[in-house]
Amino acid sequence: MIVNLSRSLVPVPSGTLKILLSTELAPPTEPVYLSLIIPTYNEGKNILAVVHLLSYLLDEALPNNYELVVIDDDSPDGTWEIAQQLMADYPRLRVMRRQGERGLSTAVIRGWQVAKGQVLGVIDGDLQHPPEVLMKLLKATEQGADLAVASRHVTGGGTSDWRLNRRILSRGAQLLGLIILPSVVGRVSDPMSGYFLVRREAIAGRLMNPLGYKILIEVIGRGEIHQIAEVAYVFQERQEGASKVTWRQYLEYIIHLVQLRFW
DSSP: OOOOTTTOBOOOOOSSOBOOOGGGSOTTOOOEEEEEEEEESSOTTTHHHHHHHHHHHHHHHSTTSEEEEEEEOOOTTOHHHHHHHHTTTOTTEEEEEOOSOOOHHHHHHHHHHHOOEEEEEEOOSSSOSOGGGHHHHHHHHHTTOSEEEEESSSTTOEESSOOHHHHHHHHHHHHHHHHHOHHHHTTSSOTTOOOEEEEHHHHTTOBOOOOTTOHHHHHHHHSOOOOEEEEEOEEOOOSSSOOOOOHHHHHHHHHHHHHHHHO
8 A cells, every 4th residue: 555645644733722522523524532642753763663552552442443643843853754654554543744833732732633532642652651551541531531641650650760850850840830730730640741531522622722741731720620540650761762851841831830820
C-alpha cells in the first residue's frame, strides 16, 4: 500500500481552543471510543516504537474503536513524515503537522479538536510513559471515571532514575501549586502528569487557555470533572533523543496556575 503523503495530513484547526461536543462533529465522522494524542518534536527515533506498541495493545482492547493522532510541531528531524509513512501499516493512525504554532499543551488541544473519540487522551512520544499502563486508564474510564490519570505519586508509582535536583523541582512545583490553586492541584496526586484520559463531554464546549506543557491542570481547572481515578506508573528514562524539560517550563507552569486562579 502506498500512502499519498500530500493528502494524508490532518488539517490543523485554527481559532479558539475549544473542543466540540460529540453531537457537533461534522458528518460523516464515525465516532470511536478513544482518541489518543501523541504530541511530538524531534521524536523520529521513537515514533515507530510508540505507534507499534500502542497499536498492538489497542487492537486487542478496542479493535477498530480507537485512533492514534500524532501532532508534530514541524520537527527538524521530520518526525511528522516518518509518522505518515507508518500509516500504511497502521490504519488507525492519523498525523498532523503544525507550522507556526508551537507548544505541547496547544498541540494536545488541537489534536482533541480533530479527534473522534468519546474519551480523549494524551501520551508522550518518547516511551517515558509505559504504553501498557494505558489499559488500566481505559478500565477506569469504562468504570465511570471522568478523568483517569497515570500518577508517579501513588503506591506502585515512581521515577526510574531521576536526579535529586529534578525530583526537588517536581515536588516543589507541586507544593507551590497547592498553595496557589489548591482546589485544582489538590484533586490529584500528580498534577504535573502528562499521561491521562478524559471524557470528551467533561471538557467540550469550554474555552481552553493553556500555557506551557502541563495540560492536566488546565483540564481539571476548566473542565467539569467529577470522578477521578489514578493509576500508578513508573516514569521511564528516554530511550532515544534528549529531554525537553527546561527551567522555562517550570516558570510557565507557575504563571499558568496564577491564570487559572485569577482569570
